[in-house]
Every structure is written in C-alpha cells, then in structure tokens.
Amino acid sequence: MNWKDFFNMGGYAFYVWGSYLTMLILIGGEVLAVSLRKQKLATRQFSRNSTSEDGNQ
Amino acid sequence: MNWYKYASPTAFYPLAGRLIPWFAIPAALLFIAGLYVGFFVAPTDFQQGEAYRIIFIHVPAAWMGMLLYLLMAGYAAIGWAFNARLASMMASSISITGASFTLLSLVTGALWGKPTWGTWWVWDARLTSTLILLFLYIGFISLQAAIDDPKRADRAGAVLAIVGVVNVPIIYFSVEWWNTLHQGATIRILGKPSIAPPMLAALLIMLAACWLYSIAVTLTRLRCIIMEREQHINLVNAESRGGLQTSVQA
Numbered sequence: 001m002n003w004k005d006f007f008n009m010g011g012y013a014f015y016v017w018g019s020y021l022t023m024l025i026l027i028g029g030e031v032l033a034v035s036l037r038k039q040k041l042a043t044r045q046f047s048r049n050s051t052s053e054d055g056n057q
Numbered sequence: 058m059n060w061y062k063y064a065s066p067t068a069f070y071p072l073a074g075r076l077i078p079w080f081a082i083p084a085a086l087l088f089i090a091g092l093y094v095g096f097f098v099a100p101t102d103f104q105q106g107e108a109y110r111i112i113f114i115h116v117p118a119a120w121m122g123m124l125l126y127l128l129m130a131g132y133a134a135i136g137w138a139f140n141a142r143l144a145s146m147m148a149s150s151i152s153i154t155g156a157s158f159t160l161l162s163l164v165t166g167a168l169w170g171k172p173t174w175g176t177w178w179v180w181d182a183r184l185t186s187t188l189i190l191l192f193l194y195i196g197f198i199s200l201q202a203a204i205d206d207p208k209r210a211d212r213a214g215a216v217l218a219i220v221g222v223v224n225v226p227i228i229y230f231s232v233e234w235w236n237t238l239h240q241g242a243t244i245r246i247l248g249k250p251s252i253a254p255p256m257l258a259a260l261l262i263m264l265a266a267c268w269l270y271s272i273a274v275t276l277t278r279l280r281c282i283i284m285e286r287e288q289h290i291n292l293v294n295a296e297s298r299g300g301l302q303t304s305v306q307a
Binding site: 006009011012014015016018019020022023027035037038045 | 096160168274
C-alpha cells in the first residue's frame with residue numbers, strides 16, 4: 001500500500017479523515033481549554049501568594 | 058493509611074496532581090498504538106471497504122458517552138446523599154468530557170452513516186436517544202453554570218443527572234427493542250464478538266486510550282474546580298511544601 005492509496009481511503013477519505021479530524025479537534029480542544037484554565041488559576045494564585053507574603057494585602 | 062482523608066478536596070488536590078501523568082502518558086501511547094493497529098494491521102472490510110475504520114473512534118466514543126454519564130450521575134448522587142463536595146466536583150468535571158465524547162459519537166456516526174446508509178441522520182431509536190444524552194449533558198452543564206451557589210448547583214445538577222440515567226439503558230438496548238437502521242452490538246459481554254481479531258484489538262486499544270485520557274483530563278479539570286471553589290485554602294503552597302496550610306485572608 002502506498003501513501004496515496006492510504007490517504008484516499010478507498011474513496012472514503014472525507015468520511016474517515018473527517019472523523020479522525022473531529023476527534024483531534026475535540027480532544028485537542030479539551031486539553032487546550034483545561035490547560036488554559038489551569039494556567040489562569042495558577043497565575044492568580046501566584047499573584048495572591050506574593051501579595052500575602054509581602055504583607056500588604 | 059487513612060483513605061477517607063482523600064474525600065476532602067484539599068487533601069485530594071496534590072494526590073490528583075501526582076496521579077495525572079500515570080494516566081496521561083499511557084493514554085497518549087495507547088492512542089498511537091490503537092491508530093497504528095487500526096490503520097496498518099486491521100484488514101479492509103469486505104462490505105464497507107475502508108469506511109469501516111471510523112469504528113475505531115465511533116464505538117469507543119459512544120461507550121464513553123454512556124459510561125461517563127453513569128459515572129457522573131453516580132458521583133452526583135454520592136455528593137448529594139452524603140454531602141460530599143469532592144464527589145459533586147467530580148461529577149461537574151466528568152460532564153464536559155462526557156459531552157465531548159457523546160458529540161464525537163454523533164458526528165462520527167453521521168460521517169459513517171452517509172457512505173453506508175446514504176444519510177447523515179435518521180430519527181431512529183439509537184440516534185435519537187444518543188442525541189437526548191447530549192442534551193442531558195448540556196442541560197447538566199448549563200444548569201450548574203446558571204446557579205452561583207455551588208451547593209445548590211450541585212444539588213440541582215444531581216437531580217437532573219439521576220433522572221437522566223433512565224436514558225442510558227434505552228440507548229444500549231434500543232437496537233434490540235426497536236427496529237432500527239443502526240446495527241446491533243458487535244461486541245457482547247457473553248458470546249463471541251462478530252469482528253476480526255485485529256479489528257477487535259484496535260477497538261479495545263482505542264477504548265483503553267479513551268478511558269485513560271478521560272481519567273487524566275477529568276482529574277486535571279477537577280484540580281481546577283477545587284482551586285476555584287476552595288479559594289480560601291492555599292493549594293499551591295500545600296502542594297509544594299507537601300502539607301496543607303490555610304492562608305489567612307485579610
């Protein structure tokens with residue numbers, strides 16, 4: 001099997017690759033969303049920690 | 058070792074952080090292995106040609122959608138019955154991943170239906186009940202988002218989640234109870250699966266990958282929820298110092 005046939009998927013390329021692309025978007029999007037949420041919280045916590053340690057809240 | 062201590066969100070927070078890589082890394086490796094077996098080892102289907110390869114995401118996604126719903130409802134019920142905050146937070150965390158997998162099963166189902174059935178969508182029992190599952194997830198997520206008080210949001214979500222559980226067996230048995238366009242189960246708990254061994258292997262590897270991924274992403278989101286809800290406790294310090302410390306808020 002060569003790569004051209006592989007990407008052609010026996011004429012079903014749109015359906016097969018469309019499905020795998022959807023999975024990539026959903027899982028990738030979820031991972032991205034959750035890491036952004038985590039990062040935002042970490043920055044907030046960090047800035048709060050530094051203010052509380054300075055003692056000037 | 059006292060395991061009950063991990064029922065407390067602040068005690069569970071650092072434990073969850075240590076657990077995540079043990080699920081995330083195997084999940085990534087199994088996704089790669091599953092895709093390799095699915096595309097390069099599993100043979101072409103004699104009826105559907107290459108189109109059948111959608112099965113490797115469609116079936117695990119559909120199972121995850123249903124199983125995560127049961128898990129979410131279970132955690133929501135425990136949280137409600139025993140006033141266990143961590144369980145309620147777990148339910149909220151699972152809801153997003155469950156909704157995502159349900160959407161994935163519907164989209165891949167449509168992409169598979171078009172070349173094999175000749176239509177993107179039919180209002181048959183299995184498709185309709187799966188669409189209802191997605192609406193239940195969306196209902197749970199929006200209900201929780203609409204209520205400011207986390208305690209009330211958890212309770213309202215729990216009621217919705219528990220009532221919706223009735224839909225899961227309807228989805229599962231829909232292909233037997235009604236005359237539907239959707240095919241019956243390929244893999245049964247009892248009896249031989251009606252699928253070639255390499256195809257089955259790819260399917261099971263992808264299912265395992267989806268499970269591990271779900272655990273990893275839910276735990277990560279759970280940590281965010283804990284952080285958002287337990288703002289009075291300094292979790293970052295608790296983790297780095299290996300103990301718990303309550304910061305005094307002015």
